[in-house]
Amino acid sequence: MTARVNRQILLQSRPEGPPGLENFELVERPMPDPGEGEVLMRILYLSLDPYMRGRMSAAKSYAKPAAVGEPMVGGTVGEIVKSRNPKYAVGDVVLGFGGWQEYALSSGAGLRKLDPKAAPISTALGVLGMPGMTAYVGLLEIGQPKPGETVVVAAASGAVGSVVGQIAKIKGARAVGIAGGAEKCRFVAEELGFDDCVDHRAPDFAQRLAAACPNGIDVYFENVGGAVQHTVWPLLNDFARIPVCGVIAQYSATSEMPGPDIVSVLRKRLLLRGFIVSDFAAKQPDFLRDAAEWVRSGRLKYREDIADGLERAPASFLGLLQGKNFGKMLVRVASA
Numbered sequence: 346m347t348a349r350v351n352r353q354i355l356l357q358s359r360p361e362g363p364p365g366l367e368n369f370e371l372v373e374r375p376m377p378d379p380g381e382g383e384v385l386m387r388i389l390y391l392s393l394d395p396y397m398r399g400r401m402s403a404a405k406s407y408a409k410p411a412a413v414g415e416p417m418v419g420g421t422v423g424e425i426v427k428s429r430n431p432k433y434a435v436g437d438v439v440l441g442f443g444g445w446q447e448y449a450l451s452s453g454a455g456l457r458k459l460d461p462k463a464a465p466i467s468t469a470l471g472v473l474g475m476p477g478m479t480a481y482v483g484l485l486e487i488g489q490p491k492p493g494e495t496v497v498v499a500a501a502s503g504a505v506g507s508v509v510g511q512i513a514k515i516k517g518a519r520a521v522g523i524a525g526g527a528e529k530c531r532f533v534a535e536e537l538g539f540d541d542c543v544d545h546r547a548p549d550f551a552q553r554l555a556a557a558c559p560n561g562i563d564v565y566f567e568n569v570g571g572a573v574q575h576t577v578w579p580l581l582n583d584f585a586r587i588p589v590c591g592v593i594a595q596y597s598a599t600s601e602m603p604g605p606d607i608v609s610v611l612r613k614r615l616l617l618r619g620f621i622v623s624d625f626a627a628k629q630p631d632f633l634r635d636a637a638e639w640v641r642s643g644r645l646k647y648r649e650d651i652a653d654g655l656e657r658a659p660a661s662f663l664g665l666l667q668g669k670n671f672g673k674m675l676v677r678v679a680s681a
Contacts, residue, residue: 349375349376350373350374350375350376351373351374351375351376351377351446351447351448352371352372352373352446352447352655352656353371353372353373353374353416353444353445353446353447354369354370354371354372354416354417354445354446354655354656354658354659355369355370355371355372355413355414355415355416355417355445356368356369356401356411356412356413356414356415356416356417357369357370357413357414358413359401359402359403359410359413360401360402363666364398364401364662364663364666365663366659366660366663368401368659369417369658369659371655371656376448377448377450378427379427379428379429379430379450380429380450381429382429382430382452382453383429383430383450383451383452383453384425384427384428384429384430384433384450384451384453384456385425385426385427385428385448385449385450386421386423386424386425386426386439386441386443386448386449386450386451387423387424387426387447387448387679388421388422388423388443388446388447388448388449388655388678388679389421389422389423389424389438389466389677389678389679389680389681390421390422390466390467390470390675390676390677390678391419391420391421391443391444391445391655391658391675391676391678392419392420392421392470392471392474392475392673392674392675393419393658393661393662393665393670393674393675393676394419394420394475394476394504394665394674395591395665395666396591397411397417397418397419397662398666400417400418401417407621416444416445416446417444417445417658418442418444418445419442419443419444419445420440420441420442420470420474420475421440421441421442421443421444421449421470421678422438422439422440422441422459422466422467422469422470423438423439423441423443423449424436424437424438424439424681425437425438425439426448430452430453432453433453433456433458437458438458438459438461438466438681439456439457439458439459440456440457440459440469440470440474441455441456441457442455445655445658446655447655447678447679457469461681463637464637464640466681467649467651467675468640468647470673470675471504471647471649471672471673471675472504472508472636472640472645472647472673473633473636473637473640475622476503476504476505476508476673477504477505477508477632477636478622478625478628478629478632478636479505479590479622480505480506480508480509480512480566481508481512481628481631481632481635481636482620482622482624482625482628482632483505483509483566483588483590483620483622484496484509484512484513484564484566484588485512485516486620486625486628487586487588487616487618487620488513488564488566488586488588489564489586490513490516490517490518490563490564491517491518491563492516492517492518493517493518493519494518494519494563494564495518495519495521495558495560495561495562495563495564496509496510496513496518496519496520496521496562496563496564496565496566497521497522497523497554497558497562497564497565497566497577497580498510498513498520498521498522498523498539498566498568499523499565499566499567499568499569499573499574499577500523500524500568500569500591500668501522501523501524501529501533501537501539501542502522502524502529502530502532502533502648502671502672503568503670503672503673504672504673504674505568505590505591506522506524506566506568507533507537507646507647507648507672508636508645508647509566510522510533510537510539511537511538511539511639511644511645511646512639512645513564514538514539514540515639515644515645518563518564519540520538520539520540521539521540521541521542521543521554521557521558521562522534522537522539522541522542522543523542523543523545523554523569523573523577524542524543524544524545525544525545525546525668526544526546527544528671529542529544529671530542530543530544532648532671536646536648537646538646540557541557543557545572545573545576550576551576554576554577554580555580558580560582561580561581561582561585562577562580562581562582562585563582563584563585563586564585564586564587564588565577565581565585565586565587566587566588566590567587567588567589567590567591567592568590568591568592569591569592570591570592571592574592574605578605578606578609581609581613581615582613583613583614584613584614584615584616585613585615585616586615586616586618587615587616587617587618588618588620589617589618589619589620590620605617647672647673648671648672648673649672649673649675650670650671650672650673650674650675651675651676651677652674652675652676652677653676653677654676654677654678655676655678657676658676661674661676662674
């Protein structure tokens with residue numbers, strides 16, 4: 346039986362600089378009923394991702410901003426509890442974009458049925474979902490690592506970075522991670538199997554990174570920007586490839602930050618390309634086939650950082666932006 350109210354977390358205001366709890370509001374609204382062709386989903390898991398910081402802003406971007414006074418946007422795994430759509434039955438578990446709320450309506454467009462027996466349903470928001478596919482297409486389509494090359498990954502313990510380095514190893518490259526703190530670096534090197542991981546908080550970070558990359562860097566998977574990017578840049582080899590997935594260190598900046606050395610882009614003939622995972626939507630079947638097999642065989646490992654309860658989403662999201670999460674950040678909204 347569904348509840349009579351739907352708890353939602355709204356975008357209450359747009360932040361100036363780093364966001365805070367005051368930018369969100371928890372409300373209760375009447376439970377919606379599906380119209381003709383619609384389904385009602387009970388949200389089980391909510392994905393928290395760095396791109397959401399950009400959606401809080403009204404600045405022009407690749408996607409329209411989240412609307413003030415409406416639930417924050419976000420990927421979800423949910424269970425169909427009411428259906429007026431012949432393609433979906435009550436009890437189906439689906440991947441969708443229900444946002445920060447306990448129940449969500451959908452026309453069925455963009456939903457994908459999940460098989461809970463094939464893999465834990467939470468993985469559809471992480472290693473077998475958008476973050477995993479982001480890593481897959483960014484590295485293989487833009488980075489194009491070759492056996493023996495050195496691939497450096499920023500935010501290597503996170504949902505995207507952890508997959509990037511493991512795929513680099515599968516393809517025969519050396520994988521060097523960059524992460525914040527000794528515990529994360531141990532996880533990246535010892536559990537995920539990277540060749541090395543360097544703590545960007547260490548006072549001698551630049552020297553440690555250079556020592557970990559004695560032959561320079563052939564692929565740099567950019568997730569962070571800021572000071573990490575500037576430390577990596579001098580180590581890039583000629584013809585290095587730089588897939589730019591995110592720049593989390595700069596999302597809340599209120600003034601322009603120094604960018605890459607454009608002279609070195611020319612001199613070293615670097616390939617620097619920003620991308621959004623949807624640019625490579627046609628690659629989704631390849632990703633699902635390969636990643637599912639790698640997970641089943643143990644070649645692709647993952648870690649999830651799960652907060653329980655919708656009300657914990659704002660604080661967990663703010664922690665994500667500060668690098669406090671360890672692995673893919675999820676909110677368990679309800680039990681399956």
